[in-house]
Amino acid sequence: MGIDVGKFLKSPEFDIRITTYRDIFQVEALERDRFGEDYRKLSACIMLSKNDLHRMGFKPGDRVKVSSHSGSIVVEVKESKRDEPGGLAFMVNSPWSNALVSEDTGGRGMPEFKEISAKIALTKDNVTTIEELMEFKGKI
Amino acid sequence: MPSVMELYQLLPRTNCKICGESTCMAFAVALLGRKRKIIECTPILSENFKKQKEKLESLLLPSAGAEETGMIVHPELCTGCGNCVVACPVDVANDPKGAAVGHAPTNDKVIFKIVDGKVIASNIRECRRFGKNRVLCYACIDPCPVGAIEFV
Amino acid sequence: MLFGWSNSTCEAQINGIRLAKKMGAMIDDTSSFCQGMLIEKVLQNKFKTCSLEEIRDKADVLVYWGSDAQDSEPRHLSRFSYFPRGQMRQRGYEEDRLAIAIDVRESNTAKICKGHFYRISPKGDREFIFALMDALSGKVPSYEPKKMLELAAIMKKAEFGAIFVGIGLTYSIKNDFEILVSLADMLPNFNIMPMIGHYNMRGFNEALFRETGFVNRVKFEGGAHDAKYSIVEALRTKSIDALLVVGSDPVSSLPRSLLAHLASIPVICIDPCVTMTSKIATVTIPCAVAGVEAAGTAVRMDGKIIELSKILESNYPSDERILTMFMEAL
Numbered sequence: 001m002g003i004d005v006g007k008f009l010k011s012p013e014f015d016i017r018i019t020t021y022r023d024i025f026q027v028e029a030l031e032r033d034r035f036g037e038d039y040r041k042l043s044a045c046i047m048l049s050k051n052d053l054h055r056m057g058f059k060p061g062d063r064v065k066v067s068s069h070s071g072s073i074v075v076e077v078k079e080s081k082r083d084e085p086g087g088l089a090f091m092v093n094s095p096w097s098n099a100l101v102s103e104d105t106g107g108r109g110m111p112e113f114k115e116i117s118a119k120i121a122l123t124k125d126n127v128t129t130i131e132e133l134m135e136f137k138g139k140i
Numbered sequence: 141m142p143s144v145m146e147l148y149q150l151l152p153r154t155n156c157k158i159c160g161e162s163t164c165m166a167f168a169v170a171l172l173g174r175k176r177k178i179i180e181c182t183p184i185l186s187e188n189f190k191k192q193k194e195k196l197e198s199l200l201l202p203s204a205g206a207e208e209t210g211m212i213v214h215p216e217l218c219t220g221c222g223n224c225v226v227a228c229p230v231d232v233a234n235d236p237k238g239a240a241v242g243h244a245p246t247n248d249k250v251i252f253k254i255v256d257g258k259v260i261a262s263n264i265r266e267c268r269r270f271g272k273n274r275v276l277c278y279a280c281i282d283p284c285p286v287g288a289i290e291f292v
Numbered sequence: 293m294l295f296g297w298s299n300s301t302c303e304a305q306i307n308g309i310r311l312a313k314k315m316g317a318m319i320d321d322t323s324s325f326c327q328g329m330l331i332e333k334v335l336q337n338k339f340k341t342c343s344l345e346e347i348r349d350k351a352d353v354l355v356y357w358g359s360d361a362q363d364s365e366p367r368h369l370s371r372f373s374y375f376p377r378g379q380m381r382q383r384g385y386e387e388d389r390l391a392i393a394i395d396v397r398e399s400n401t402a403k404i405c406k407g408h409f410y411r412i413s414p415k416g417d418r419e420f421i422f423a424l425m426d427a428l429s430g431k432v433p434s435y436e437p438k439k440m441l442e443l444a445a446i447m448k449k450a451e452f453g454a455i456f457v458g459i460g461l462t463y464s465i466k467n468d469f470e471i472l473v474s475l476a477d478m479l480p481n482f483n484i485m486p487m488i489g490h491y492n493m494r495g496f497n498e499a500l501f502r503e504t505g506f507v508n509r510v511k512f513e514g515g516a517h518d519a520k521y522s523i524v525e526a527l528r529t530k531s532i533d534a535l536l537v538v539g540s541d542p543v544s545s546l547p548r549s550l551l552a553h554l555a556s557i558p559v560i561c562i563d564p565c566v567t568m569t570s571k572i573a574t575v576t577i578p579c580a581v582a583g584v585e586a587a588g589t590a591v592r593m594d595g596k597i598i599e600l601s602k603i604l605e606s607n608y609p610s611d612e613r614i615l616t617m618f619m620e621a622l
Binding site: 017019021022023024027034035070071082083084085088090093094095098099101102103104105107108109110111112113114115130133134136 | 324325360362363364366396397398399400411413414415460463464466467489509519520522523524525527528541543544545546547548549550551552554555556565566567568571572
């Protein structure tokens with residue numbers, strides 16, 4: 001990649017609450033090929049309400065970096081077709097959303113999959129791949 | 141609406157000319173324009189092409205129905221849940237031991253069927269929106285959360 | 293630790309439990325971070341429950357709570373709950389049944405429930421339960437009084453009700469399952485149905501419950517059950533040094549921050565598919581697909597035993613057979 005001036009200008013960052021859900025077509029894509037293009041497309045995205053899109057100045061198709069205390073990922077923005085009041089973003093349950101979930105369960109063993117606090121900002125980076133999510137220190 | 145290429149891919153593609161068209165592609169165009177019927181392609185009636193013929197029928201049925209009842213099926217939206225199959229009052233009456241009680245249809249008299257995970261409509265003349273005593277029935281639309289069935 | 297199990301036949305699960313017992317190992321399944329706690333309460337008879345066929349034949353009020361059955365159990369509404377004409381519900385969903393959705397999002401299931409969708413905020417389930425209990429006991433709840441009184445009136449009138457408890461509700465109330473038990477106690481005509489995603493999670497929970505009295509998170513050495521024997525805590529505290537995964541993909545389904553330890557220890561993976569876990573496993577043993585290439589039994593969400601038959605030949609052994617071979621080798 002060449003030098004990209006835009007990369008050094010910090011995009012405004014917003015606080016966001018994320019909850020995870022299940023989508024039948026994403027699960028179908030997983031059963032077909034969890035390393036395939038369809039599964040990535042249907043998983044590596046974040047669904048925002050119209051209000052939130054407007055407030056943050058994002059457009060559907062924009063790439064955003066979503067970061068929590070546990071990790072960060074780059075995903076694509078989608079607009080929720082439902083009539084959502086806003087303030088809550090949705091991600092399909094997948095290795096992408098799991099990169100943001102904390103391992104701290106207060107000793108209970110039940111991670112907080114359904115309420116993730118994160119920061120969200122526009123980025124020019126590429127969408128995180130499943131291969132990147134499988135890279136761990138000491139072993140690939 | 142299927143594309144000409146989709147239909148062509150399912151034909152025997154031998155350009156045998158039995159149907160009277162010069163090529164299978166020309167026959168596909170005629171099929172799409174509803175100038176020809178699938179059965180006019182006699183080679184596809186053989187057992188070898190059974191699957192392809194069924195697929196063709198399912199592709200062409202939604203719009204065949206649309207002419208008569210205004211029903212349009214959007215297979216790309218359909219999740220294959222079968223709510224419409226079970227909820228349709230015609231299916232209930234025609235298949236009381238199958239579709240009516242939540243099972244897959246046990247006969248060919250039903251309007252809705254799920255084939256390869258997608259809804260297809262047949263026996264469209266049985267639809268309550270069709271014929272002299274037609275009623276404005278919503279029994280297949282209301283149970284579909286994704287809007288895969290609509291009437292125009 | 294021996295982990296996975298919710299996509300295996302009962303026969304393979306029983307072999308897995310035997311294997312864990314023989315080695316004094318820890319055993320846990322996906323219910324550990326899913327519906328385990330709810331199933332435990334069901335198996336302890338804390339709730340009134342029923343079969344899916346009874347729901348089809350009798351149920352008049354259906355409550356999908358934190359559960360998007362349309363997307364997670366796509367044949368649930370059409371086969372068992374809302375749409376079929378049951379023995380006592382001959383007039384179909386329009387007249388004989390009422391469906392209610394309680395959820396943080398307008399899911400596909402909520403869309404079907406149309407006029408009876410109650411949107412709550414994340415973790416709002418507790419407040420909702422207390423408000424509903426107030427309304428049921430004739431008090432005016434402080435939370436959404438009008439809607440809650442309306443909902444309570446519908447539920448009180450039910451002849452045969454069902455609450456489908458989804459993972460949304462389970463995650464939200466966590467260790468506080470007693471409040472759901474208290475609510476259920478106020479609704480004598482209602483049955484609780486755990487909404488389970490994996491086809492045989494309940495099978496494993498029942499098998500381990502018969503053996504140990506617990507549905508998951510067991511360490512056979514010392515015969516103990518504790519949250520620290522859950523896959524999540526065992527990985528977080530790095531207290532396991534080898535992992536056998538059967539029919540599950542923890543690398544995909546667990547928080548990523550836990551996975552560095554998983555990736556640093558020997559992992560044996562038994563699965564019919566290539567998964568993220570099989571890709572990083574030290575040893576992967578492909579197995580036959582149960583219900584397609586191998587026969588066996590499974591337990592449905594309501595506890596009914598389902599026979600799975602073999603319909604295709606396969607060159608791979610079943611997971612049940614592989615586990616038997618492990619036992620023989622040990």
